[in-house]
Amino acid sequence: MELTLPKVARTLATDATYSKATVYHFTLFFLQFAECVMKPEQIASIAHLARLSISETEVPVYAESLSRILSLVGELERAGTAGVAPMAHPLPGLTQRLRADEVTETDQHERYQANAPETAASLYLVPKVIE
Numbered sequence: 762m763e764l765t766l767p768k769v770a771r772t773l774a775t776d777a778t779y780s781k782a783t784v785y786h787f788t789l790f791f792l793q794f795a796e797c798v799m800k801p802e803q804i805a806s807i808a809h810l811a812r813l814s815i816s817e818t819e820v821p822v823y824a825e826s827l828s829r830i831l832s833l834v835g836e837l838e839r840a841g842t843a844g845v846a847p848m849a850h851p852l853p854g855l856t857q858r859l860r861a862d863e864v865t866e867t868d869q870h871e872r873y874q875a876n877a878p879e880t881a882a883s884l885y886l887v888p889k890v891i892e
Contacts, residue, residue, distance in 0.1 A: 798824065798828050799824040799827050799828045799831075800824070804820050804827070
């Protein structure tokens with residue numbers, strides 16, 4: 762199967778606040794797992810990185826689950842999306858209704874800070890924890 766891969770990293774020209782931005786595509790990463798069965802060593806490595814404690818009897822269950830998930834991602838990667846515009850809303854022609862940005866409450870920070878042990882310049886003062 763011939764697969765056209767997008768450019769792995771692309772430099773985008775943007776305004777003065779961001780001179781460069783890098784876009785990464787994970788196609789190459791997921792392709793290596795597309796039709797494979799996870800090995801027990803891979804499951805142990807992933808569990809270690811995720812700080813999970815799994816027993817030897819749980820390894821096959823995790824291996825099958827992760828293999829199915831990565832196979833699904835591989836299927837999604839193979840879907841033809843050339844010429845498909847990104848959606849901002851699932852229903853065409855509709856936009857999200859936003860409420861007006863209006864202040865609805867009065868400033869009551871003095872009332873809230875009255876119960877605090879210490880405040881200064883309208884800020885809560887707390888004990889230093891890290892030296």
